[in-house]
Amino acid sequence: MDATFDINFPGCIGQMARLLNRNFIIGVTGSIAAYKAAEITRELKREGANVRVIMTDGACEFITPLTLQALSGNPVHTGLLDTDAEAAMGHIELARWADALVIAPASADSIARLVQGRADDLLGACALATPAPVFVAPAMNQEMWAKAATQENIHVLQNRGITILGPDSGSQACGDIGAGRLLDPREIIESLVATFLTGQLAGKHVVITAGPTREPLCPVRYLSNRSSGKMGYALAEACINAGARTTLISGPVHCEAPPGVVLVPVETTQEMLDASMAASDDADIFIGAAAVVDFRPESVATQKIKREGSTTMDLKLVSNPDIIASIAARQVRPSLVVGFAAETNDVTTYARNKLKKKRLDFIFANDVSDSAIGFNSDSNAGTLISADNDITMALSSKRVLAETMIAELAKHLPET
């Protein structure tokens, strides 16, 4: 095993995790190349991906599930009718979990079964049930590969939108020479990276604010809100995946910053403003996903405020600066300044007012009266509003929503 690889660390050392948090199912079928699934699994983990492996009965004759379990960090799925496995993660759940199903190596028989839509084993059932893209990396004897039956099957799969990776040519385990070898695992990984790493923001700098700000009342108390930072961190991940240099200015949260992001931790609104101004000099896009505390105590007690028998307490608050409006008002400003509006009623009307008042290019209106949307949820939904267009984004994970939003914003950057 590569000395720099730590199986407990799902990223990699000294290299960008280009498939960070992507969910891959590796389907391994009965082929002498089954052992190469170990390298594919290991490389995907190095790229930051989550990997679950499905092995057919044939695959288990060539390589043990234990190897792929150790490398993927997850139990290997083998049987369709295994009640324990189904209780832990059923085949439909597994199929929905995947961002991609990669069948590597794919034997001639497994390809024929895919063409028929067979669902009498776990791999076939998942291939039918997954809405995710399917990749097939064939591996077989050159004669079997060249046969009309296999070639016709491959064309059927391609016509259905399945991506065929390889095969390679060269000397084969059986002694033959010709086409049919499994594509080099590194080439398989590069094809997957090319699919997921969009490059839409290559060469661009995106600055994102995330999480809450905190305004101290005294050394132990503060005013804040329920923002978890999940939305802002998902946007940062989407920007990294789109090839952007990404600065994330974050209030106090428990999220982990995606590798490659420049993280600037802040606490108060003034600190967030200062960091935003400093980072935005050369920014192409500024996104304000933070829930900024609008008012701060006029004075901060130097010692803990005591109750001392009082039943009421007056707090005098003063207005905080508006960070995103300050960025939008800069003489040299980012090409796109994008706000979020957390509203509970008349959502798009209030959002549209903020778009104009703060001189934003876009604002994402989310209705935070719904517990599945906005603060501290894993999902979000809303409308991306600009002066001349509204785009509705359906309920989805914050990760997917962030990707959709970043892809949309990328279209509006001026050509360079």
Ligand code: PMT
């Ligand atoms: O962090 P999560 O738990 O994932 O939740 C996500 C979210 C609900 C925080 C996010 O989706 C969201 O809606 N963020 C904006 C929250 C908000 O407080 O919006 P607002 O309507 O008060 O502010 C409008 C815009 O102005 C926002 O872009 C905000 O960052 C910005 N603003 C507000 C006040 C201020 N003083 N300075 C600002 O820059």
